[in-house]
Amino acid sequence: MSKKNITLSVNGQTHTTEAEPRELLIHVLREQLEITGPHIGCETSHCGACTVEIDGRSVKSCTLFAVQAQGKEITTIEGLGNPDKLHVLQEKFKEHHGLQCGYCTPGMITRAHRLLEENPNPTEEDVRFGIAGNLCRCTGYQNIVKAVMAAAEELNQPEAVA
């Protein structure tokens, strides 16, 4: 089956590549563009480890063909923060022990980021419902929820005056 040219904007950078129509977005991101923050967990739309943001929606990138994302703006965990400058959510996951093995964390934080964009003052129930598409087998979720709540609180602080 012939390959198609695909142009994707990932974390603000434009990438052009070729993929068969049946190649899933997660595979193109990881194997061709070497953007390995989004993980492959279940590959059956359940676990959310592959969550990325596409045009303002949280999407499981194992359940989308890369050709369907042609021309779209994609954000992965790499676009939220980096080791030198962690995103507030990353800081709070670290502080509140919101991860153990870390496998679910990129998807969890990418999803939490969109949740807080849409609902900056979530209740604990809102957070739990909002991350229901992301599974974690280590933490029991308690500390993940704490971390997201703490990030929301910090993001809602008025900017400190220099």
Next chain:
Amino acid sequence: MITGTFEYHQPESLPAAVTLLSQLGDEARVIAGGHSLIPMMKLRLATPEHLIDLQAIDTLKSISIDGGSVRVGAMVTQSDLITHEALFTAAPIVRETALQIADPQVRYMGTIGGNVANGDPGNDMPALMQCLDATFTLVGPDGERTVAAREFYEAAYFTARDDLEILTEVSFSACTGGYAYEKQKRKIGDYATAAAAVLLTKNADGCSHAAIALTNLADTPIYCEDASQQLMTHGVSDSSIRDAVTSAMGQIDPVDDNRGPAEFKKHAAAIILDRAIRNAWARA
């Protein structure tokens, strides 16, 4: 989990999509949000040679509410249904149902058109559409026609839609009376073990309108006409609820599967329907 090979098409208009589907015939499948179809393709339960993606057709993405009439384009996502305030005012049961489908990521992608057209008895919107007495618009090479939701489902994955037709719109009347969509599931995101959609309108004499439908308790969604009629005739009381539930339970035919044995599903269905009727009546 790699799907079979296929050619990908992304037409820019509905006429272009219909023409393409007519040319490619039954080797082609239309893809909306893809969150039912792609998993089926991974399992090779679906092996289309061509995928016709509807995502570029903006005319299928609108929700319009004109007086008491609601029209929802096939490409409207579950997330759109949840966040649309005017739709919530016109038919609050739609949001209540959509919030119980899958998880946030799936709701951003999954569409009402895909949910109703797929014919999967586990999907939640088909029973809701029975309850709302909705109408589906189908467009094919011979033009446009409408089919009542209550006439649409023939068996699991078999519907009144012809292979060359595209389901383009769902329409129904506004319903601002009491409502409830109650769903028993093993875990969040799961399909229903049993679910019930109920609409009840109260007037001075009792119950002026009742509609009851059930999800995933047979190979099609079930509209419970007799149970609905009983509530309208006798009003809503402990005894009429019991009779309506008994009547509805006579229509279901669940099968043993990983959600439990059929007997358990019947037990769960009776509780869920009882709860849905009481909840809807309390809101009526």
